[in-house]
Amino acid sequence: MKKLVLLFGLIPAITHAQQSYNNAMSDSAVIKLIADDIMVSRTPYNNLHDLTKKVGGRLAGSPQMVMAENWGKKAMEAAGADKVIMQECMVPHWVRGGKDEASVNYKDAGGRVQRFALNALAIGNSLGSGAKGVEGTVLRVNSFDELEQQKDAVKGKIIFYNVPFEETFIETFRAYGKNVVYRGAGASRAAKYGAAGVVVRSMTNAEDNHPHTGSLKYNDSFPKIPAVAIGIQDVAKMNELIDKKFVLNAKLITHGKQLPDTIGHNVIGELTGTEHPEEIITVGGHLDSWDVNEGAHDDGTGVVQTIEILRAFKALGYKPKHTIRFVLFANEENGTRGGLKYAADAKANNLTMLFALESDAGGFTPRGFGFSVSDSVWNKLYAWKKLFTPYGGDMFVRGGGGADIGPLKETFGTALAGLSPDSQRYFDVHHAVSDVFEAVNIREMKLGAVNMAALLYLVDKYGL
Template sequence: MRKYIVPILLACSLPALAMAQEKDSVTMRKLADEVLTHSTAYENLRNLTKNIGGRLAGSPQMPKAEQWGVAALKAAGADTVYLQECMVPHWVRGAREEARIISKRRDFIPPLNVLALGNSVGSGPDGVTAEVLEVASFDDLEAKKDKVKGKIVFYNVHFNPTYIKTFHSYRDAVMYRGVGASRAAKYGALAVIVRSMSHGANNFPHTGAMRYDSAYPRIPAVAIGLEDADRLSQRIKDDTDARVFLRTNCEMLKDVVGHNVIGELKGSKYPDQYLTVGGHLDSWDVAEGAHDDGAGCVQSIEVLRAFKALGIKPEHTLRVVLFANEENGTRGGTKYAAVAKAKNEQHIFALESDAGGFTPRGFSTTMDAAKKAKIASWRPLFEPYGIYDFKEEGGGTDVGQLNEALGTPMAELFPDSQRYFDIHHAANDVFEAVNKRELELGAFGMAGLIYLVDLNF
């Protein structure tokens, strides 16, 4: 008789599983209808981007954004809203960067469109004037190391156009922005120019964080727009006497006090166990930070609002966290994880949205195989809404700190990425670049995943 027990139990469990899926499907439909009909995410984003704008850590806009977050979470129906203090870097761009080609020729040469990289030092008032050495990779730099001294190194590294998931192109190219200055300074470079991390058909330079190796001099570092990168590359090939003048005015000041903004919906069964959902509140100074990451912030707030509107009482406490200083320090995510560890908090799951407010395609995840399989089993519940891809490994930068500190399973909303790097860290990351419908579909996807994780993890 024993050999029949498993099949009998399985047969008995199938109707129960079907009933559970049907119940979940009904709730998912209610969440979708609520978000797509009554969402406040788009208007919250308009308020954040148009009334506050760029909100780099340490800037005057930072505390204004924090107070916006407090008000938005209270309006969404959070049981508790509070600030979690953390020290954040205070980097200031200063006056607009200047870059131009200097040549003995008499043809008109328009200025180069550049932006200082975040955390870069300034050039000093006299700027830097030097010959440009173009390199295509770090290997190329090593091959040309004897030619570097006294020059401006130009990392003309193109985004790989063959990747369909464009974050893979970013993964391959971002190291030149991150450590390119110190790698060039090692051999005596005076400054670096980095081709923007983009394949956009425009000339917007894309800033972003860089870091120095203390073993080498700190030299100015800028990003250049793609059209001007191509123009500079061609010019130095055709005009061997060409030089570039570069002046930046940035500086790093003392750290200042910033805050994570946290809103909670108390768990009905396990109030001391937490589901975190969030985005980062800071953005680069040159843009409104609409996609990066105003979208993630308002989507996370919308999860809480939709639960509250539908009377969904999560079993675990739902925490919406608007993280401080993701862009040039990750101090907010680090502080959140450190406090959680110090308090011995039990974190069940963490979800972030930091890949733009475009059409959601799925979720990247980092967790054990059983939980990955569980999430994959929910694909039929998401497919009616165009959400189907659960294969990518990953998770957001901020919640990654929680994963590292506590081993918390994590995920990140995975939107279609084809347009993201047209605007990433650039002046065209504005409210008008966000589509209301796409933003709301992403918010629904996040709400649906949190709902299912709450009942099953």
């Protein structure tokens, strides 16, 4: 394709003589300065590569968590933080404990026993089955309503939550929001009626067979039964057999253990404010990830964007009026302890938490931001919308934020924003082994950082 040749053929080459920030520049000129700096920066590629390939999966409590914290501290220092705070934080310590196994057997039309393995991952926080595993007849349900209707048939069964991922929701987080309750509460809801274990259909738009893990929360009133997620191709295989009235038996062998809480850290890089050092603007992502992947989109990209904004501000000589804290939160995936600690510590120190921005929806091309703010703040923010149009981030909607910054709103009423990248590809890789460095497009990730930096600059300059 070459249609734009005529349109753009005459644009002269621009030069890269590095400019510095000065107060006389227009907002659009400052944002362009930031954008130019970030779009040619090699740091995001290098940082994401190191975090995903050298540290890798980094669930709270793991040795990789400690490596990630040390890496984060060094990266913040290299980016030019005025200081780096390692904020201690107790984190949960769940371990997978071994290789998850799941299989199905059934008698075919000729009475022969057929057997196949499922591509399964134990759901985070779930407890192991014991070495012998759990076994039972499969009962398929498509909703909790169906579970309730069949509650007398649940005892001793393996409940198969077969809730399709809603492809017609253009915003894929809506589909996730609809289904995630089955992963989160499905085990205890089934255990209430005596189920032996649960198998949850992965929440994904992908065509592959990777299972997508995530966390559950047991209800202490009921037995803590094993729970696994399975891939979509295995789901299709099971559904085909069940539709043909075959009786399936499933066996699950898992090894999950909840160890005592351990010590982790929020890694906080700071640029100290020149006019209102006691008023804090927060930007961050979470440093932890699931154990089975590289945590690239979730949330390596949020981490890398956070550090990149610090680097760019410092490189351009931008000195914020307010203190900006660049935060790598210790634990989001199975506890959100990092965000809770950050808010509690700010409360204990009587800080003013002006604004918080999180990137935790993947490193995809940015579309805009979701804001949880008052009407007056919304009106102020909305007036800046056009400054984001050249960078693709001008879709401003109400509602949004992030799991790690949520406690700030609860504690202080802080104005929150969440970066909204395009969501089409997120659930292809979310919480699956496929969330790796190679799934990230570096330009898309950097463009997210550009929009985030622009928002932080405006909030810092004009206040809220």
